[in-house]
Amino acid sequence: MEILRLLFSGFASALSPHNIIAAIFGGLLGLFVGALPGLGSLTGVALLLPLTFKMNPTTAIIMLAAIYYSNMYGGAFSAILINIPGDSPAVMTAIDGNKLTQKGQAGKALFTSSVSSFLGGTIGLIILTLLGPAVAKVGLSFGPAEMTLIVILGLTSIGWVIGDNPIKGLLATSIGAILATIGMTPSTGHARFTFGLLHLMSGVSFVPLVIGMFGFKRVIDMIVEGPQQSDKTERKLSIREALLNRKEFGRILPTTIRSGFFGSFVGVLPGAGATMASFLSYLMEKRIGKNRDKMGSGVIEGVAAPESANNAAAMSAFAPMLSLGIPGSSTSAVLMGGLMMWGLTPGPMLFKNNPEFVWGLISSMYIGNIICVVVAILLIPFLVRVVHIPNSILIPIITAVCVVGSYAVNRQVFDVGVMLVSALLACLMDYADIPAAPLLLAFVLTPMLERYINAAIGISAGSFSIFFESVLCKVLIVIILMIIVIPGFVSKFKKRRGAAE
Amino acid sequence: MKRVFPIMSLIIGTYWLITGLKAGVWVKNRVGGGFVPSLVGGLAIIFSLLILLSEFKKTTVEDNNEEKTETDQNQKKTILIRTLLPFVAVILTIACSYAVGLVVSLGLFILLWMLLYQKAGVLSSLLTAILTSVSIYLVFEVWLQVRLPVGVISKLF
Numbered sequence: 301m302e303i304l305r306l307l308f309s310g311f312a313s314a315l316s317p318h319n320i321i322a323a324i325f326g327g328l329l330g331l332f333v334g335a336l337p338g339l340g341s342l343t344g345v346a347l348l349l350p351l352t353f354k355m356n357p358t359t360a361i362i363m364l365a366a367i368y369y370s371n372m373y374g375g376a377f378s379a380i381l382i383n384i385p386g387d388s389p390a391v392m393t394a395i396d397g398n399k400l401t402q403k404g405q406a407g408k409a410l411f412t413s414s415v416s417s418f419l420g421g422t423i424g425l426i427i428l429t430l431l432g433p434a435v436a437k438v439g440l441s442f443g444p445a446e447m448t449l450i451v452i453l454g455l456t457s458i459g460w461v462i463g464d465n466p467i468k469g470l471l472a473t474s475i476g477a478i479l480a481t482i483g484m485t486p487s488t489g490h491a492r493f494t495f496g497l498l499h500l501m502s503g504v505s506f507v508p509l510v511i512g513m514f515g516f517k518r519v520i521d522m523i524v525e526g527p528q529q530s531d532k533t534e535r536k537l538s539i540r541e542a543l544l545n546r547k548e549f550g551r552i553l554p555t556t557i558r559s560g561f562f563g564s565f566v567g568v569l570p571g572a573g574a575t576m577a578s579f580l581s582y583l584m585e586k587r588i589g590k591n592r593d594k595m596g597s598g599v600i601e602g603v604a605a606p607e608s609a610n611n612a613a614a615m616s617a618f619a620p621m622l623s624l625g626i627p628g629s630s631t632s633a634v635l636m637g638g639l640m641m642w643g644l645t646p647g648p649m650l651f652k653n654n655p656e657f658v659w660g661l662i663s664s665m666y667i668g669n670i671i672c673v674v675v676a677i678l679l680i681p682f683l684v685r686v687v688h689i690p691n692s693i694l695i696p697i698i699t700a701v702c703v704v705g706s707y708a709v710n711r712q713v714f715d716v717g718v719m720l721v722s723a724l725l726a727c728l729m730d731y732a733d734i735p736a737a738p739l740l741l742a743f744v745l746t747p748m749l750e751r752y753i754n755a756a757i758g759i760s761a762g763s764f765s766i767f768f769e770s771v772l773c774k775v776l777i778v779i780i781l782m783i784i785v786i787p788g789f790v791s792k793f794k795k796r797r798g799a800a801e
Numbered sequence: 802m803k804r805v806f807p808i809m810s811l812i813i814g815t816y817w818l819i820t821g822l823k824a825g826v827w828v829k830n831r832v833g834g835g836f837v838p839s840l841v842g843g844l845a846i847i848f849s850l851l852i853l854l855s856e857f858k859k860t861t862v863e864d865n866n867e868e869k870t871e872t873d874q875n876q877k878k879t880i881l882i883r884t885l886l887p888f889v890a891v892i893l894t895i896a897c898s899y900a901v902g903l904v905v906s907l908g909l910f911i912l913l914w915m916l917l918y919q920k921a922g923v924l925s926s927l928l929t930a931i932l933t934s935v936s937i938y939l940v941f942e943v944w945l946q947v948r949l950p951v952g953v954i955s956k957l958f
Contacts, residue, residue: 336940467848467851467852467855468848470844470848471807471810471845471848471849471852474810474814474841474844474845474848475810475813475845477837477841477844478813478814478817478838478841478842478845481817481837481838481841485834487831487832487833487834488834490824490834492824492834492835492838493820493838516887516891519887520883520884520887523883523886523887524880524883524884526883692915692919692921693915693921693925695887695914695919696910696914696915696929696930696933697911697929697933699887699890699891699910699914700910700911700933700934700937701937703891703894703895703903703907704903704907704937704941707903707949707950708941708945708947711948713898713950716891716895720888720891720892723888724888725806727884728802728805728806728809729806731802731803731805731806732802732804732805732806732807732852732856733803734806746837746841749837750832750836750837753832753836753837754832757830757831757832758831761830762830762831
């Protein structure tokens, strides 16, 4: 009851006109920045942080938080429509989302994405409201050893889950991990695999890599397909046509709820963030979902799972930040910097000393989430027009966006080169029927793996026994072994049964 | 073409494994900078070899069954040219940006691509080029304050 009282007092603060305007402005900006390739939530929040210097802290954080979570909505737009994920959490959305667009169901994909984002975000918010401090403590029980195993779990699952041939998926995973090791070592800071190029000292940038492998690759596909292949999509679309029918809604609801809870959990893990949440929830859906066999071929569940999870994670990432002063992702680290800038100290005392601030923020997130879903759904008919633009116009425009998007991340032409090389790599992978998504996922997860292994081995003074000590570690090891061994047995069993029949 | 990526992975994996081992897998009771690179390099070697072996088996069977026609060869050539064309276009655009700046260079790319490759009308090509360039300038340069390269000629004015 105390929580409800605080929440309602928070609503009184959040519903003040200037806070509502801040939430609307942040929400719209986040949708736009999220949809632009190359500019993720981190860039959006970082760019607008200086504008909030003279604002009231509650209004400022409401605006910045709105940019953060609405970014998750916006990232899906470009992923679904033109196969360019707006930012890393939308990589998984592109797999099924763009296939739905190619099938002429862009409206349904966008609607699924918006509804799942809203439901996932709401689940994350409810968890943040009711269990914020407690959940943050659970997240903290995951030390470097447990986190190492979580990342290994993600890496081992990728290859098996995406694509038809696990070996091909695992090769893509290995190459993604190889690319991620370029740059300075996390332990000693020594340069490795930079080939004398200064630009590679900080590693290969993720955004140009994604733009090259998805966006520019799509341009090449459109050119190769030729004009006769360009017009497969629906001609006119209203919101009503994009709505899901009862059967379709019944299909995505369990997926969305599952992924929402799972994403909320991943969001509170230190350093995991929305990207990992969307990756793992997609993998989970491919394992246990009712429509798992069709995942990857363009089904609404493939959009619902990552979108619900990344929004839930974006919301729940506020739990460790507010209650323990530990950011759950890089964007929440910037937000935490903002809190400090306004003279607030994130941590257990924040809830006690500044309840009007904390509950004002949490309440505003409920309002902001509703604003986002309404705006996102209203935008669908306009967004769908993008797929009706003839290829002759779309090809040069996407190419220009790919070039500027790659350049904008670090403001260097070198990244345009990275984008081109990535696209070439994606073409070669396509010729060999090797899926590109595992490469990107491994690229994101490997630096985490290296960081956590270093920390775990450092704590245990060079002993690997730390990975077998806690109950959590043992459970995770059993799950990893099951993931590696079971698919092999299943395929052998299927082959034998097929031969017998 | 199917074998290019696995062969490339094999070479890269071998380089990563050797360099990783040289950098040190285990240094003073800690994980060395070469631990993860040598591990993933080794895995890349194993997986690319497995794929190459299965591809080799498949191709031997297919080679015995199929004859390569001239149409197939021409089709492959067209695909290759169409694949390489956007790469060449972007490289030329970037080279041009050193002279006239990125925004103008991208505008020129859109205009020439639509006119020469897509055979679109002059008016629609011009309109698309101008609108896209102005949008890019307003969003990135003005609003988000991303300084786009201006080029030598622009610096003169």
